[in-house]
Amino acid sequence: MTGSPALMPEPAPIVACTISGDVQNFDLLIEDMEAELGEKWGDLSFDDAIPFLSQSDARALEFVAVALGAEDEDKLGIVGEIIRAANEKKVKVILVAEDLGPMALHQLLRLGADDFCPYPLPEGALHEAIQRVRKARPTTATIIPGSDGAEEAGAQYGGTGREGVLLPVHGLAGGIGATTFASNLAWELANVGEEGNEKQKPPKVCLLDLDLQFGSVATYFDLARRDSVYELLSDTAAMDTESFGNALQLYRDKLHVLSAPADMLPLDLVTPTDIARLILTARRMFDFVVVDMPSTVVPWTETILSSSQLYFVLLELDMRSAQNTLRFVRALKAEELPYEKLRYVLNRAPKFTDLSGKARVKRLSESLDIKIELQLPDGGPQVAEANDHGLPLSEHAAKNPLRKDVMKLATSLYALTQVEAVAAD
Numbered sequence: 001m002t003g004s005p006a007l008m009p010e011p012a013p014i015v016a017c018t019i020s021g022d023v024q025n026f027d028l029l030i031e032d033m034e035a036e037l038g039e040k041w042g043d044l045s046f047d048d049a050i051p052f053l054s055q056s057d058a059r060a061l062e063f064v065a066v067a068l069g070a071e072d073e074d075k076l077g078i079v080g081e082i083i084r085a086a087n088e089k090k091v092k093v094i095l096v097a098e099d100l101g102p103m104a105l106h107q108l109l110r111l112g113a114d115d116f117c118p119y120p121l122p123e124g125a126l127h128e129a130i131q132r133v134r135k136a137r138p139t140t141a142t143i144i145p146g147s148d149g150a151e152e153a154g155a156q157y158g159g160t161g162r163e164g165v166l167l168p169v170h171g172l173a174g175g176i177g178a179t180t181f182a183s184n185l186a187w188e189l190a191n192v193g194e195e196g197n198e199k200q201k202p203p204k205v206c207l208l209d210l211d212l213q214f215g216s217v218a219t220y221f222d223l224a225r226r227d228s229v230y231e232l233l234s235d236t237a238a239m240d241t242e243s244f245g246n247a248l249q250l251y252r253d254k255l256h257v258l259s260a261p262a263d264m265l266p267l268d269l270v271t272p273t274d275i276a277r278l279i280l281t282a283r284r285m286f287d288f289v290v291v292d293m294p295s296t297v298v299p300w301t302e303t304i305l306s307s308s309q310l311y312f313v314l315l316e317l318d319m320r321s322a323q324n325t326l327r328f329v330r331a332l333k334a335e336e337l338p339y340e341k342l343r344y345v346l347n348r349a350p351k352f353t354d355l356s357g358k359a360r361v362k363r364l365s366e367s368l369d370i371k372i373e374l375q376l377p378d379g380g381p382q383v384a385e386a387n388d389h390g391l392p393l394s395e396h397a398a399k400n401p402l403r404k405d406v407m408k409l410a411t412s413l414y415a416l417t418q419v420e421a422v423a424a425d
């Protein structure tokens, strides 16, 4: 995992960030930022900015100062995306530009940058720009050119205008049941309220298979693996809600699925920026975005972790799970990543009556110093049968104990988001 210090949660609240190729080329900006904010600001590279801005913590930022030199003319594309990502989080953007042509400047201001200062910074210029953005009314995503398509597509999919909840699922060892859990959770979420309360409209749910090499979501829903997925992932700069929507497949009119690509591709085909763009797009269009993660840790694992609300980690009651959990948590702690978002799910947990099994679960959680919040039962051969038939458990064996527990989880996750939505209104 490649953690940049700027991506880590800081003890002092960071209220602003500089974003540049190399902030050392802008020493006057460093001086002015220090004078204005003391230590309450950080620095990001162009590549780190989008993953950072796509996580929910970015809302705490008041503004970003994007510094561009003449040599950065070729960065206009990514700067445009940074501006859009900042606008989405209602973070103001101050451009600080040295020798940037009027056309480029015009283009960036049109994209939604809020203010501009020339570089070298004239005395008091940054201070005044900060005052102006503080006074200005909040920007809305609707005034950003290019976001209209998203609104439309969101409406087409019944988008709520809110950001969807990101729920990644990560199996800590091969074959542990991560894809089964992710697939059935996504399906149950897409069906919340169907039984019992017909008036309740189920949420819009999308399942992304990011286990790019051996992803089996398509198999578990009997869907094709599409070439358009590769095209989407190999050029995310060109991705919009339409191309994203076209790469999705609809399962039984309820669940949108992005399968893994048809061919086996290297895991580093996609960068953290690609994944951040993908997640940003998916969350704009859906209420819940469930992600099946590869069990390998990749550079974009932290991108997903940082943007997620909860991060489900699957383990079993065996030595390899225990050791892998230890390694995983240690790696996250070393990088100061938000490991507190992890929610441990014990799959094939011992039955209620299995007292020695219960004692082993207790010992496992004590020795790893983790809280196992969810225990899923062994669903027997019906589970593999459902997967082989390309059916969610509810369609193949609705009374299976694993299905019942996943359905309960989906219902309570949905209820939780409803409560939060009411609190936020």
Ligand SMILES: Nc1ncnc2c1ncn2[C@@H]1O[C@H](COP(=O)(O)OP(=O)(O)OP(=O)(O)O)[C@@H](O)[C@H]1O
Pocket (backbone or CB within 6 Å): 171, 173, 174, 175, 176, 177, 178, 179, 180, 181, 211, 214, 216, 295, 347, 348, 376, 377, 378, 379, 380, 381, 383, 384, 385, 387, 402
């Ligand atoms: N709780 C369960 N009860 C019974 N069978 C299960 C359970 N969970 C998973 N399985 C079965 O275990 C097998 C592996 O499951 P799955 O493909 O979901 O694991 P995975 O962690 O995604 O594996 P991979 O490492 O290949 O990604 C499948 O045959 C599935 O049906």
Ligand SMILES: [Mg+2]
Pocket (backbone or CB within 6 Å): 178, 179, 180, 211, 215, 216, 292
């Ligand atoms: Mg899997």
